[in-house]
Amino acid sequence: MTSAILQVNAITFTYNTTNQAALNKVTFEICPGSVTAILGPNGAGKTTLLHLLLGLHSPTSGSILLNEKPLKQYTRHELSQRIGLVPQTEYVPFAYNVLEYVILGRAPYLGPLDMPGDEELRIAHDAIREVGISHLESRVIPELSGGELQLVLLVRALCQQPAVLLLDEPTSHLDLANRNHTLRILDRLRRNSTTIIFSTHDPEAAALIADHLVLMRAGEVLDSGDLDQVFTSKILSRVYGTTVEVVPINGLRVVKSMGRLEA
Amino acid sequence: MHNKQLVKQRKVFFALLLILLPLLVLGISVFIGRYPKPLFMPISVLFNDELGRNLVLNLRIPRLITSALLGMSLATAGGVMQMLFRNPLVEPGFLGVTQGAGFGAALSILFLSTSPLVVELSATAFAVIGLLFSYFIARRVRFGGWVLRLVLSGIAVSALFSAGLGILKYMADPTSQLPEIVFWLLGGLWSVTWNDLLYILPVVVIGLVIIFLMRWRLNLLSLSDETAFSLGVSVGRERALLLAASVAVTAVVVSVAGIVGWIGLIIPHIARRIAGANAASFIPVSMSLGAVFGIVSDDLARTLMMGEIPLGIITSLIGAAVFIIMMTSRRMRISR
Numbered sequence: 001m002t003s004a005i006l007q008v009n010a011i012t013f014t015y016n017t018t019n020q021a022a023l024n025k026v027t028f029e030i031c032p033g034s035v036t037a038i039l040g041p042n043g044a045g046k047t048t049l050l051h052l053l054l055g056l057h058s059p060t061s062g063s064i065l066l067n068e069k070p071l072k073q074y075t076r077h078e079l080s081q082r083i084g085l086v087p088q089t090e091y092v093p094f095a096y097n098v099l100e101y102v103i104l105g106r107a108p109y110l111g112p113l114d115m116p117g118d119e120e121l122r123i124a125h126d127a128i129r130e131v132g133i134s135h136l137e138s139r140v141i142p143e144l145s146g147g148e149l150q151l152v153l154l155v156r157a158l159c160q161q162p163a164v165l166l167l168d169e170p171t172s173h174l175d176l177a178n179r180n181h182t183l184r185i186l187d188r189l190r191r192n193s194t195t196i197i198f199s200t201h202d203p204e205a206a207a208l209i210a211d212h213l214v215l216m217r218a219g220e221v222l223d224s225g226d227l228d229q230v231f232t233s234k235i236l237s238r239v240y241g242t243t244v245e246v247v248p249i250n251g252l253r254v255v256k257s258m259g260r261l262e263a
Numbered sequence: 264m265h266n267k268q269l270v271k272q273r274k275v276f277f278a279l280l281l282i283l284l285p286l287l288v289l290g291i292s293v294f295i296g297r298y299p300k301p302l303f304m305p306i307s308v309l310f311n312d313e314l315g316r317n318l319v320l321n322l323r324i325p326r327l328i329t330s331a332l333l334g335m336s337l338a339t340a341g342g343v344m345q346m347l348f349r350n351p352l353v354e355p356g357f358l359g360v361t362q363g364a365g366f367g368a369a370l371s372i373l374f375l376s377t378s379p380l381v382v383e384l385s386a387t388a389f390a391v392i393g394l395l396f397s398y399f400i401a402r403r404v405r406f407g408g409w410v411l412r413l414v415l416s417g418i419a420v421s422a423l424f425s426a427g428l429g430i431l432k433y434m435a436d437p438t439s440q441l442p443e444i445v446f447w448l449l450g451g452l453w454s455v456t457w458n459d460l461l462y463i464l465p466v467v468v469i470g471l472v473i474i475f476l477m478r479w480r481l482n483l484l485s486l487s488d489e490t491a492f493s494l495g496v497s498v499g500r501e502r503a504l505l506l507a508a509s510v511a512v513t514a515v516v517v518s519v520a521g522i523v524g525w526i527g528l529i530i531p532h533i534a535r536r537i538a539g540a541n542a543a544s545f546i547p548v549s550m551s552l553g554a555v556f557g558i559v560s561d562d563l564a565r566t567l568m569m570g571e572i573p574l575g576i577i578t579s580l581i582g583a584a585v586f587i588i589m590m591t592s593r594r595m596r597i598s599r
Contacts, residue, residue, distance in 0.1 A: 056492050080495030087490055093349045094485060094540035107483055107494040112501075115479045115543055140540075160494065 004065075005164065005195050006030040006053065011062030013052060022048045024219045025062070030197060030212070032163075035190050037206035038199040040216035041240050046199035047088070049216070050166045053197065055079050066164070080108035084162035086153045088169045095140045098133070098152055099124060105159030120159075127158040131185055147178035154185065165189065167198035171205045183209045203244075207231055207253040215239045281547055285331060285554035292327050292562050293319060302566060325460045326452050327558060330574075332460075332467050333452070333516045334526055334557020338549045340509035341527025342534065343474055346485040346542060347502055347509075348410050355513040355527040358413065359420035363393025364517040366424040369431040369444045377443060379454050383462060383518040389424070390514035396420045408488075450521035450575025452561055463515040470512035474546065477505060481542035523575045525582025530556055532589060556581075 006029065013023040023045050030036055038046050051057050052064060055071045064071045066082065074082070084105075092101065105127075106120040116124075128134055133151050136144065144152065150173060157165060167186075171179040186196055187209055200206055206213060206227075213231060214224040217239050223230050231253060233245045242259035294304045298318055308315035340355035356362070367389025371382045400416035407415070428448075435441040474481075483496045484505065491498045517523070534548035560581065564574045 051489065054489070054493055056489055076492075076497060077495045080493060083493070085489065085493035087487060090487055090490060091349075092486070093351060094346070094535070096482070096540045100482070100539070100541045104482055104486070104494065107480075107496065112480065113476045157493075 003031060004029040005032040005067060006197075007065040007068070008053070009063045009065070011052060011059035011064060013048060013057060013059050015048075021060075022219050023052070023059075026216075026219075026221050027062075028214050028221060028224045030164075030195060032195050033190060033193045034211045035186065035196045035209050036198075036212040036214060037210035038197065038214045038216060039201070039203060039206050039239065040199075041201055043218075044216040045219040046201075046216060047168055048219075050085070050168050050197070050199055053164075053166055054083055054085050077108060080160065082162055083164045083166065084157035084160040086150075086157045086165070086167040086170055089146075089149070089173065090153055092141045095142055097138050097140050098128070098136045098144075098155075099138065101141055101152060102128060102156045102159055105156040108160055123161070124155075124159050127155045130158065130188075131155050146173045147175065150174060150178070150182065151185075154182070158189075162194070164195045164197065167196070169200055170198050171200060171202060179205060180208070203231070203236055203255045204253070207255070217241070278547070281551040285335075285551055285558065288555050288558050289327055289331060292558050293323060295562050295566060296323060297566055297569075321457070322455075325457045326455045326561065329455045329460050329463070329519065330452055330557040330561035331554040332463060332557070333520050333523065334530070334553040334555070334560070335471065335550050336467050336512040336516045336553070337523065337526040338530035338534070338553025338556070339471055339474055339546060340513045342531035342542070342546055342549045343481060343505055343509045344527075345531055346481045347506055348414065349485055350410075350414075351532070352528070353414075354524070355509060356517065356522075357421065358417040358510065359393030359397040359424060360390045360510055360513055361393075361517060361522055362421040362424035362428065363396075364390040364514060365448055365522055366428045366431070367392075368447045368518070368521070369428055369435070372440055372443050372447070373431055373435055379456075379459065380462070382447070383459070386518035387514050390517060391510075393420055393424055394510050394514075446573065447521045448575075449573030450523040450578070451564065451571060451573045452520055453565075453571050455519065459519050463519055466515045467512050470508040471550065473508045474505060475550070477501070478546040479541075479543040481505065481546070485542075521573075521575060523578050525578050525586075526553060526556060526560075529582040529585055529589075533585070536589075 008026055008028050010025050010027050011023060012021055012025055014021045026049065038049060040046055052059055058072065066074065071079065103116050103120055103124040106116050106123065110116065128137055131151055131154060133148070133155065136148060136152065141149065141152065150170065154170070170182055174182060183205065186198070190196060210227055212225070213227055215222045215230060215235060222239055223235050231246060236244045236246065236255065242257060245256045245258050247254045247256055294306065295302065296304055298304060298315060299308065299312070304315065309319060337355055344353045344355050345351050364386040367385040367387070368382050370389070371385035375381050375385060397413065397417045397420045400419065401409070401412040404412040404416060432441060432444055435444055480496070480501060483491050483494055484498065484502055488498050530553045531545065531549050534545040534552055538544040538548045560577045561574055564572045564577050
């Protein structure tokens with residue numbers, strides 16, 4: 001059982017401003033090279049959990065181990081070379097072009113007074129090509145569409161070359177075609193043995209790509225396990241607090257909400 | 264890689280231009296003034312006229328260098344603060360620094376001494392007090408993110424100091440002290456000597472060098488806290504260092520020059536238009552253009568009229584006009 005890249009042991013977390021725990025005794029493990037979806041309704045604590053995995057906050061109790069070593073024992077620099085984050089969205093107040101923005105992802109490998117050089121430029125170009133947005137390279141961030149921005153955020157995190165990539169609701173702003181494009185990229189990353197953890201409230205997105213699910217509701221893990229075991233009508237209904245049904249269509253799992261609007 | 268070499272050559276050329284342009288303007292400005300007659304001074308004065316030579320060496324040159332440092336400092340600090348606060352409309356004195364300096368200067372004129380050094384020290388002290396005050400109030404505000412809290416407390420502290428300044432003006436002797444205060448507030452470099460220059464030089468040099476060296480990292484600090492953190496940035500510490508550097512240079516130049524507005528707002532915008540949003544390229548452009556703008560504004564202040572026009576009036580006039588032109592012309596390369 002020690003092959004896990006990330007181990008989350010009974011973590012509880014309470015924000016300073018409230019008394020209620022945002023996360024309560026959350027436990028699960030992540031295998032290297034797997035894709036895990038943290039699935040749950042809005043306000044379940046998914047973003048908070050990702051922030052803890054990133055090391056942005058420390059758990060009030062419990063521990064998080066990365067390669068069997070507590071997160072706290074890594075320096076900021078070491079951590080940023082191993083774990084990357086694609087935030088839900090990013091407000092960029094200045095008109096960076098895509099290349100300038102993406103290359104910021106190389107910061108973990110540069111000293112405080114360094115500037116990105118040819119090597120950084122090459123890695124940034126490669127990452128841009130890999131995601132298929134070379135045509136956007138000299139465009140300015142504020143002029144991008146929501147879908148394009150999401151891909152740019154992803155490329156920036158890829159420049160970081162992290163072993164673990166965290167994505168916060170990577171598909172929630174996207175139309176169906178862009179959602180599938182993003183998921184395809186994640187699938188390709190998995191084959192390059194990047195470990196992927198993403199949060200989503202969209203069970204179908206999770207079903208398309210995840211090996212493993214962590215199902216959350218109100219700060220607690222209701223269930224976790226392989227997709228086949230836990231992606232059932234019964235469990236999903238409990239997670240979302242409304243009747244849903246998993247319907248197989250052409251080998252895909254389609255999730256139908258069966259709840260009616262009347263109270 | 265022929266192309267790469269070409270890019271490199273262009274970069275070197277551009278860097279040289281940024282260094283040489285202010286020096287050129289400075290050199291020409293040595294011969295601009297109202298002695299022996301308005302506008303141009305012939306070079307021969309330097310050799311044949313004792314008074315002229317003294318004037319150039321002891322008054323004009325330190326004043327020109329100070330005006331360059333003033334423009335450079337305000338423009339750079341403005342650019343830095345806009346990035347730290349993720350808001351392109353921030354100007355360097357807004358955290359209680361400018362109003363604090365004004366209050367400190369007036370306090371000194373009223374109760375301590377009107378000698379330039381005492382006024383400068385008092386202005387610097389209160390500029391720093393203004394910042395610290397804003398900072399500690401921001402820490403105690405119970406809502407909002409760090410940036411919002413700092414902005415709010417900066418506004419409140421500035422208002423407090425400007426109210427205090429109002430009281431001091433009201434108390435001041437209208438024939439002697441009041442004009443002195445008003446003149447100080449309008450901003451100007453007419454009394455600058457080598458001593459003043461030496462007073463601001465160490466702070467300005469250290470502050471600007473720190474900012475220059477860390478200019479690429481400024482980009483990281485303009486990202487959201489979580490993203491900056493994920494890239495290994497010590498957000499709090501690095502932001503504090505760059506903020507301290509910007510406030511320090513602003514405080515000392517304001518203490519010598521009085522309230523000189525608009526440079527810190529307008530120059531970074533122009534620099535971004537020229538060099539793009541990347542701080543690694545626009546900060547050096549800001550420094551260079553700021554220096555040029557400072558020197559030229561002070562040239563105008565010195566020579567346009569018989570008496571001096573206060574520098575703050577000139578910079579506001581030009582700055583606001585340029586701002587209007589920028590806002591209404593073509594596309595802005597800044598968002599929002």
